[in-house]
Amino acid sequence: MSSEFKILETDSDGEGRACQLSRRRFLQAAGVGGATLAMLTVPGCGTLMARTARLPSKRLASLADLEVDKPVTVMYPDPKSMCMLVKLGVPAGGGVGPDGDVVAFSMSCPHMGMTMIGAYNAKHKGMGPCPSHLSRFDLTRYGIVVSGHATQSLPQVLLEVKEGEIYATGLRGLLYGRNGNLG
Numbered sequence: 001m002s003s004e005f006k007i008l009e010t011d012s013d014g015e016g017r018a019c020q021l022s023r024r025r026f027l028q029a030a031g032v033g034g035a036t037l038a039m040l041t042v043p044g045c046g047t048l049m050a051r052t053a054r055l056p057s058k059r060l061a062s063l064a065d066l067e068v069d070k071p072v073t074v075m076y077p078d079p080k081s082m083c084m085l086v087k088l089g090v091p092a093g094g095g096v097g098p099d100g101d102v103v104a105f106s107m108s109c110p111h112m113g114m115t116m117i118g119a120y121n122a123k124h125k126g127m128g129p130c131p132s133h134l135s136r137f138d139l140t141r142y143g144i145v146v147s148g149h150a151t152q153s154l155p156q157v158l159l160e161v162k163e164g165e166i167y168a169t170g171l172r173g174l175l176y177g178r179n180g181n182l183g
């Protein structure tokens with residue numbers, strides 16, 4: 001292997017380091033206080049920051065009170081933000097509990113903010129169709145868009161379980177209509 005090639009591979013702090021960044025260093029540079037950032041440019045709103053970030057913790061419910069496919073409405077991170085807590089019955093990305101199947105998501109559609117009351121789809125473990133423009137989201141895969149006009153995932157509430165109690169501890173994604181998840 002040539003010495004030139006060795007320089008390109010290295011990611012040490014030593015002299016002679018090439019200008020390439022490893023994936024690890026790129027992610028370190030992008031992180032702010034442990035948050036993962038993504039830039040969103042919205043006409044008339046400038047640049048917004050969507051991130052996975054810790055927010056004030058709030059108790060949502062007891063694990064023992066949840067039944068499969070019976071969503072519970074909770075407010076997080078503030079009293080104006082309606083979210084849905086649900087035990088899916090199948091493991092999910094970001095799921096907590098002994099089966100890794102308890103998740104929570106914003107109920108505001110990321111397309112134009114329609115509140116998706118009663119839109120939980122037990123058969124497909126999803127949210128939607130949204131009453132406005134029929135977007136659907138997969139709740140087993142971090143709320144990704146399955147179909148419809150939405151272009152962003154449904155914001156997911158970060159959850160933790162302590163002694164059988166479920167706590168919201170943050171959000172992944174930006175709530176509709178916000179330039180910050182704390183309003």
Ligand code: FES
Nearest residue numbers: 109111112130133
């Ligand atoms: S507001 Fe939900 S798809 Fe448009």
